[in-house]
Amino acid sequence: QVQLVESGGGLVQAGGSLRLSCAASGNIFSIGSMGWYRQAPGKQRELVAIITSSGTINYADSLQGRFVISRDNAKNTVYLQMNSLKPEDTAVYYCKANQKLSPLVYWGQGTQVTVSS
Numbered sequence: 057q058v059q060l061v062e063s064g065g066g067l068v069q070a071g072g073s074l075r076l077s078c079a080a081s082g083n084i085f086s087i088g089s090m091g092w093y094r095q096a097p098g099k100q101r102e103l104v105a106i107i108t109s110s111g112t113i114n115y116a117d118s119l120q121g122r123f124v125i126s127r128d129n130a131k132n133t134v135y136l137q138m139n140s141l142k143p144e145d146t147a148v149y150y151c152k153a154n155q156k157l158s159p160l161v162y163w164g165q166g167t168q169v170t171v172s173s
Contacts, residue, residue, distance in 0.1 A: 058082045058162040060151045065167030068141055072171075076136040078151030078164055088156040090127060090134040094147035094169075101150065107134060109156075141171045 064076040080087060091106035105115045105125035113125055124137040134151065151164035 058084065058087060058153055058155070060153055060162055060164035062149065062151050062164040062167040065149060065169045067170045067172065070142055070171055070173050072141050073137070073139045074141065074169060076138070076149055076151075076167060076169075078134045078136075080132040080134075080153060084132045086155045086158075087132075088154045090151065090153045092125060092134070092136045093150045093152055094145075095150070095166075096144075096147040099147075104149070105136065138169070141169075143171045143173045145169060146171050 059081045060078055062076060062078045064074060066074060068074055089106050089108045092104040093101050094104050095101040103116050104119060105113065105123060107113045107125045107127045115123065122138065122140045125134065127134045138145065146169060148166040148168050150166045153162045
């Protein structure tokens with residue numbers, strides 16, 4: 057089992073920045089890729105960014121350039137640096153981890169990000 061705990065969300069004005077953190081615990085050696093997703097009210101959950109255990113990164117096309125994902129394997133933590141935030145970035149942001157060689161995935165509880173205009 058893997059547990060994920062997100063932190064760093066909050067209220068920020070448009071144009072501001074936030075950094076989200078997701079700390080993994082439990083069977084951390086089973087973790088492969090980790091990523092961030094978000095879900096705005098009334099919308100489906102969507103991919104923000106993914107980073108593999110070796111550091112390969114993929115972003116949602118619309119977010120590349122403003123958001124930066126990184127990973128500290130020594131701390132079992134993945135980060136999401138969000139810059140130039142817009143009101144449309146308002147959502148609950150979820151951390152996800154994939155178990156290696158398995159269809160199992162784990163989700164964090166989510167952290168709210170609200171961007172005011």
